[in-house]
Amino acid sequence: xxxVIAGSTVQVNEEGYLTDFSQWNQAVGTELAEEAxxxxxxxxxxxxxxxxxxxxxxxxxxxxxxxxxxxxxxxEFYQLFPTAPLKTxxxxxxxxxxxSCI
Amino acid sequence: MxxxxxxxxxxxxxxxxxxxxxxxxxxEWEIDVIDERTEHYYQPGYLxxxxxxxSPEDIVKPIKNFLPNGVNLINESIxxxxxxxxxxxxxNGDRLAYDILIIGTGCKIAPEETEGxxxxxxxxxxxxxxxxxxxxxLRNKLREWExxxxxxxxxxxxxxxxxxxxxxxxxxxxFFKHKNMRDKVELTFVTPLSGxxxxxxxxxxxxxxxxxxxxKIESDFAIESVxxxxxxxxxxxxxxxxxxxxxxxxxxxxxxxxxxSGMGDDLNFVPTNKATLQSKGWPNIFVLGDATDIAASKxxxxxxxxxxxxxxxxxxxxxxxPLKEEFDGHANCFIETGNGxxxxxxxxxxxxxxxxxxxxxxxxxxxxxKESRINHMGKLAFRWIYWNMLLKxxxxxxxxxxxQEAGKTFD
Ligand SMILES: Cc1cc2nc3c(=O)[nH]c(=O)nc-3n(C[C@H](O)[C@H](O)[C@H](O)COP(=O)(O)OP(=O)(O)OC[C@H]3O[C@@H](n4cnc5c(N)ncnc54)[C@H](O)[C@@H]3O)c2cc1C
Numbered sequence: 001x002x003x004v005i006a007g008s009t010v011q012v013n014e015e016g017y018l019t020d021f022s023q024w025n026q027a028v029g030t031e032l033a034e035e036a037x038x039x040x041x042x043x044x045x046x047x048x049x050x051x052x053x054x055x056x057x058x059x060x061x062x063x064x065x066x067x068x069x070x071x072x073x074x075x076e077f078y079q080l081f082p083t084a085p086l087k088t089x090x091x092x093x094x095x096x097x098x099x100s101c102i
Numbered sequence: 103m104x105x106x107x108x109x110x111x112x113x114x115x116x117x118x119x120x121x122x123x124x125x126x127x128x129x130e131w132e133i134d135v136i137d138e139r140t141e142h143y144y145q146p147g148y149l150x151x152x153x154x155x156x157s158p159e160d161i162v163k164p165i166k167n168f169l170p171n172g173v174n175l176i177n178e179s180i181x182x183x184x185x186x187x188x189x190x191x192x193x194n195g196d197r198l199a200y201d202i203l204i205i206g207t208g209c210k211i212a213p214e215e216t217e218g219x220x221x222x223x224x225x226x227x228x229x230x231x232x233x234x235x236x237x238x239x240l241r242n243k244l245r246e247w248e249x250x251x252x253x254x255x256x257x258x259x260x261x262x263x264x265x266x267x268x269x270x271x272x273x274x275x276x277f278f279k280h281k282n283m284r285d286k287v288e289l290t291f292v293t294p295l296s297g298x299x300x301x302x303x304x305x306x307x308x309x310x311x312x313x314x315x316x317x318k319i320e321s322d323f324a325i326e327s328v329x330x331x332x333x334x335x336x337x338x339x340x341x342x343x344x345x346x347x348x349x350x351x352x353x354x355x356x357x358x359x360x361x362x363s364g365m366g367d368d369l370n371f372v373p374t375n376k377a378t379l380q381s382k383g384w385p386n387i388f389v390l391g392d393a394t395d396i397a398a399s400k401x402x403x404x405x406x407x408x409x410x411x412x413x414x415x416x417x418x419x420x421x422x423x424p425l426k427e428e429f430d431g432h433a434n435c436f437i438e439t440g441n442g443x444x445x446x447x448x449x450x451x452x453x454x455x456x457x458x459x460x461x462x463x464x465x466x467x468x469x470x471x472k473e474s475r476i477n478h479m480g481k482l483a484f485r486w487i488y489w490n491m492l493l494k495x496x497x498x499x500x501x502x503x504x505x506q507e508a509g510k511t512f513d
Contacts, residue, residue, distance in 0.1 A: 062258075062259075063258070063294075063324050063338075064258060064368065064369075065368065068368065074324070074326070074338045075326075075338055077338070078324075078338040078339045078340075082339055083322060083339060084296065084322040085338075085339075087296070087322075099300075099397070
């Protein structure tokens with residue numbers, strides 16, 4: 001479905017994740033963060049850039065991998081994106097919801 | 103003579119030994135199986151042992167009973183694989199050269215990955231049921247436990263048999279009902295996932311059952327530590343869940359031999375082609391069962407479907423032919439829901455579990471994603487099928503290695 005975020009029309013799925021990463025920009029990210037009650041700081045942007053890069057390289061994301069990434073430890077990741085950090089951060093970063101293995 | 107070595111004589115390795123022996127005969131190829139144990143453990147039985155439904159004799163049998171004559175069983179611990187030089191180094195220093203290697207060393211619990219899990223309360227009020235010893239210790243605890251807060255917990259994914267913790271919660275509900283003490287037990291199911299399961303339709307059905315049985319669910323819980331003093335689990339966000347009895351499924355990892363060989367990912371799972379089951383690193387090394395990193399369920403039924411396809415691919419490999427890209431991630435699992443009922447789910451890489459009939463489209467007799475008594479009979483029959491057909495590589499009638507779409511209700 002379509003949604004207008006920060007003045008641009010983007011495609012999102014029923015859970016609100018962007019379905020086309022090329023439609024993402026920083027303004028979209030900022031507004032998605034606000035919807036999640038988060039004000040983005042420099043640290044947030046660093047983590048988001050890391051997640052986007054892993055996504056582009058087809059690396060499946062998990063809390064464990066992020067903890068070992070040297071970009072952010074799990075504790076800080078939770079402080080930056082409370083409750084369900086990987087899902088929240090992925091949504092703000094414009095990348096798909098992480099699939100947990102079955 | 104050329105040599106195939108199979109590492110591990112669990113569900114996957116035993117099936118491969120039987121299939122390959124049958125297809126290759128005894129002429130040109132020697133087949134060796136290595137396992138450090140002499141006993142084969144029926145792991146699905148670990149779910150029933152804590153509730154005194156099965157006894158230890160039902161689930162432990164000698165490995166050699168399930169291997170054909172003509173296949174050698176080497177009862178030693180494996181130190182590492184040296185793929186460049188094509189040999190296996192044993193813990194006793196022996197070097198065993200191979201032409202083809204099959205990895206079936208499975209995965210196991212790693213409670214040391216979580217701070218405090220192996221603390222003072224381990225096997226006092228903190229238990230696992232993913233090992234024989236754990237399930238037995240828990241049985242003894244449950245025989246005398248007088249009630250309180252029972253927390254059933256998954257540490258992180260992937261785990262083998264991802265529905266087993268839910269089944270444990272359902273069986274606990276019916277166990278305490280039968281003991282007339284359900285009102286003394288507060289049951290909570292804690293998961294790192296956003297819901298009861300990974301696939302939407304099955305999640306909805308399972309959450310409905312949790313509600314019906316008054317089992318509370320706490321989702322999105324990424325555990326940081328077990329607090330042994332306060333008797334609580336704490337997540338990275340600071341969320342704290344108190345327990346009187348914690349039944350946890352610790353992190354699951356492939357065997358350390360994979361790390362020593364430098365062949366695994368950060369959880370010691372071996373990168374594997376998800377359609378052919380050839381390892382990504384080495385053309386003459388193949389992987390199946392719980393040891394792979396593919397996004398299929400880590401279940402005995404999956405290993406069974408994989409073994410049929412991998413056997414064909416090993417024959418293609420020997421003949422110098424291209425491998426078949428046939429494995430579709432097919433899984434077929436019974437889910438015990440307590441009170442003598444069960445659900446059945448059937449799915450693959452691309453199709454989530456849905457409602458329908460199995461194995462005969464439109465007829466059944468088994469019902470997909472619906473609770474029934476006949477599904478429960480199916481789950482109990484699985485133990486007989488496992489010991490008498492599955493391990494020996496006998497094809498299960500009417501159940502194909504590729505998932506069937508007929509008889510299912512897709513949107
Ligand atoms: C509680 C529970 C319930 C389950 N319920 C079901 C169910 O209902 N249905 C279902 O289909 N599946 C179920 N499963 C999953 C199923 O048991 C596994 O997926 C299956 O056993 C995997 O087979 P495998 O051969 O890959 O590994 P395993 O059967 O674990 O075998 C691995 C073998 O390798 C050997 N090994 C490992 N490392 C070494 C070494 N360094 N040296 C020598 N030997 C080594 C081990 O001794 C072992 O024998 C359940 C599992 C659990 C824990």
